[in-house]
Amino acid sequence: MTDRSTLPRLSWSDVCARRLERHGLSAPVPDSTPADAVAAMCGAHAQVLSAAEVSIGLRVSGATRADVGDALWRGRSLVKTFGPRGTVHLLPARDLPLWAGALSAIPPASPTMPADVRLTPGQADEVVAAITAAVTDAELTVDELSAEVAARTGPWAVDPVMPAFGGSWPRWRQVMHLAAHRGALCFGPNRGRKVTYTSPQRWLPGFQPAPASEALADLVRRYLHAYGPATPQQFAQWLAAPRRWATALFDSLASELEQVEVDGDPAWVRAGDTAPSATGPHGVQLLPYFDAYTVGCHPRELLFPGPAAQRALAGGQAGNFPVLLIDGTVAGVWHGRRSGRRLHVTVEPLRPLSDAARRAVGDRVERLGEILECKPQVILGPVHVGGHA
Template sequence: MLTLRELNRATLARQHLLRRHQGGVAAVVHRLAGLQAQEPRPPYLGLWTRLDGFARDDLHAALRARTLVRATMMRATLHLVTAADFAEFRPLLQPLLAAAARRFPEVDFAAVAVAAERLLAEGPHTFNELRPRLEREFPGAYDRALGYAVRMTVPLIMVPTEDRWSFPRDSAFALPGIELAAEPDIGTLVERYLAAFGPATAADMQTWSGLSGFKAVLNGMRDRLEVLVDERGRELFDLPEAPRPEGDAPAPVRFLPDFDNLMLGHADRSRVLAEEHRGEVVTKNLRVRATYLVDGFVAGTWQIRRTGKKAKLLLTPFTPVPTEALEEEAMALLAFAEPDAEARSLEVMGS
């Protein structure tokens, strides 16, 4: 039986939050099965906290080379993934994306996709550029519906620029130039998820991916997976050789960005986030706040406040933790996030 702390440590080990990964940026993104990238900055901070010696230029170079791409993927949201995972996973996610597009039943999605692909064959376009051209071809259609149809039905990648976090607010999209897998394997997706987030339930996999039907898939994979039970008697699936440290394994202080994978990878987040604090992390408008971990569990949220040349990291604790226990990691994060600040400081709210 897996205790809550053992489940916590297993997940942190796979998320490279017990020990930073020694290797390249593409390798760690592959091991994580992608990073949520709804906004440009969080993937940089998520990699900084997981990858030893990570530098901003490492990710920027990988994006320019298209070793890594930012694209609509799991849960119909933007993710940072390897080009190989984009090719393998995007076809598996297509039913989810097509279903999301049905919120606008008046749109002929097939026709819009053909038109968009023709326009994008000319070169990258922002959606502010693309929508008016689509409106001319589909008069009377709601422009936002046309844009949404393209996002959900046409495989696209975002084009990086020289911006600090690689993408401006109004980013251009392009055809990926990546051949999608003709016969993608759902079993591969399951194994990659478990390697990054396991041990886990079928509901956890559904929450992470947005896809359904994992109970049947997992039952068909029982001969190659390990089946475990947690303290509540729930059946958890895992890879036989995956790391599962002891529950008392040391877990250093870690700072996670907004929308981090760790907060979005499971239906039951209690392995890292106590239920009584969930509402303080996930807001009513579905924003997922930046958090910090103490002894492996979410101990509070954080934000950066920039005023001129001064940068301050503000901590909002859920449980009291001595400031000196957080200071080294917090100030290192602030130095990475705000390298041009002339003065940096740490403030604990309510103290």
């Protein structure tokens, strides 16, 4: 049993300072690229691509949405795919073997769909094989991919049985994320307004998922560097993985990890990584929907203190609201509305702002305008837009 009286102690302030620095939020990392920034935060959530552009732009000095687009579709240093929690992410192309090896090794979650909707393990493998073959040398819309899957499997795969956005999706779509996690699928460039899917091997010749044990160990190390101190349960929540499995994974890496205490609660870091930041947490940021810092950092009750939990969390889920971050802690919400070349930004602080904080908010709104390549205007007042689904 660990003698907690001997554990290194970190305050919440220490933890915020470390995380802000490692995310490039206290100051952008010099000479960083979009792929470097995405690697540092262990993936950028990209269900809303403009939010991912802001997440990356905040961490890369002078970067704009055009730089993110260049990295994604021309330089190919980023890949748009299904990442942690089965959600759409941008990941560094150089790290895709690691991510595929780790994500494909996570045990499946408990079923949430009725038995007559679910695919059997054999059917899931059959659909993934059909997807793999269909996108090997093509960029297909979801309808084109659906037709290819049906032709290679059978009509059962396209039965419209999955409730989705007021309609029904074909059965096979419940394993799109699985195909991505196995390295068979990623997003291609849009065809007009339509999303396309393709194979990452088209621009990563020889790509293969890394061995599972190596990939999972490396992912724990990277996660703890970016989000530690953290617990196995928080790691499991970040991945949407079983808690017992995450605890066993941390136990298997015990020789590499060190227990610390954060304001009285135990958590883990990489062995030896216990030094606080040279400076305390500082700075004002306007983080977009589903920013990695907001989603990945715990404990929630410290990151979203007091009224922030009620205002900026959706049923305990982080990321549904863009947030005002002051010294590493959520202190408000904001919303941006684009109209042509103009960006109207409303910021709702949850506590009175000092004159310095008001000026910093103005500076951060200007930075949003630079990233999104439009002219911004800021209003301090209530945000009336609800959370993102």
